Amino acid sequence: METINILFRCDASPEIGLGHVTRCLALADELRSVHGCGISFAMRKGPLGFNLVKERGHEVIVSREEDREFDYGIWLLDCVERINAQVIVFDVRDGLKREVVKKLRDSSRLIIDIDDPEDKRLEADLVFYPPVPQVQRMSWEGFSGELFAGWEWVLLRKEFSEIPEIKKGRHHFQILVTMGGSDPEGMTLAAVEALQGLDKDFKAVIALGRGFQYEDELDQLLSQDSRKFFEVRKDVVDMAALMYESDLAIASFGVTAYELAAMGVPALYLCLTEDHHESASIFVKGGVAVSQRFTPATKSVLADTVKNFMSDILHHSRMSRLAREKVDGKGVERVARLILLNLSKNRRF
Secondary structure (H helix, E strand, O other): OOOOEEEEEEOOEOOOEOHHHHHHHHHHHHHHHOOOOEEEEEEOOOHHHHHHHHHOOOEEEEOOOOOOOOOHHHHHHHHHHHHOOOEEEEEOOOOOOHHHHHHHHHOOOEEEEEOOOOHHHHHOOEEEEOOOOHHHHOOOOOOOOEEEEOHHHOOOOHHHHOOOOOOOOOOOOEEEEEOOOOOOOOHHHHHHHHHHOOOOOOEEEEEEOOOOOOHHHHHHHHHOOOOOEEEEEEOOOOHHHHHHOOOEEEEEOOHHHHHHHHOOOOEEEEEOOHHHHHHHHHHHHOOOEEEEEOOOOHHHHHHHHHHHHHHOHHHHHHHHHHHHHHOOOOHHHHHHHHHHHHHHHOOOO
């Protein structure tokens, strides 16, 4: 049987984080390992993302934007033709023109778009979103594809569907601080300062992504306080297990939020943008998290919120149960099957 070739278009950098690449890799691994598809990535920036994809054994086609004549649309069309891609998956917000995507679709390619507010989504065959309120406000005029929005379509790595239900008993309350792959605004530092001001007993694990740029500042901060127990872990391999071991997380909003829910971890989400804050509202309304914009006042609010969490064990247990009910970690399986089903049933492909 002929191999189905799939091209992923996504990026990662210290500025935008690793979330887009992380969920694309989850889907790519499922399509390759379970369905035997050929996988390639077309990426514009930067080394952080390139290396992550290469480590998983996928081909990376990198743009040559130093060329004065570089044209995004032409480069992307060349990438598609180079690997003879039958499917293109977009998880990028960089202003790619709708006309370019239309041309790809007209040339009998199946177009998949993930969590996209841009107009190019209107030229996609299948679009997938978590159940965020922004989806209903978007204009879908001219859209002829299929829209899927809900908890069941969240793309997570396979390990987030395999952790046991019951946590082992521990003698301490464990707080996980995780601000994604890069933490461009240094929110980790604010969270640590907030925790240092608490008079309660706990263990705090600080998970640093490979793009974290404030290690010197963090070391200095931790060296000033020996009263609390902080453990720093860099570039954690098994994040699912670490989340599973935690009772509470302080995290930047993004893909991490859905991973924490899958592990049943109540969370305090820090949001860099109003869009993130609105997206996080689905967790707040679902009773599984607290969310706030990241501001200079973050530290004092965080300290009070953590204190309330630790004082109300029954509420904490309920939040944990509700979180697991929201996300089952099987979104990649559903999306992969749906892609291949549409590829086979629609004669246009």
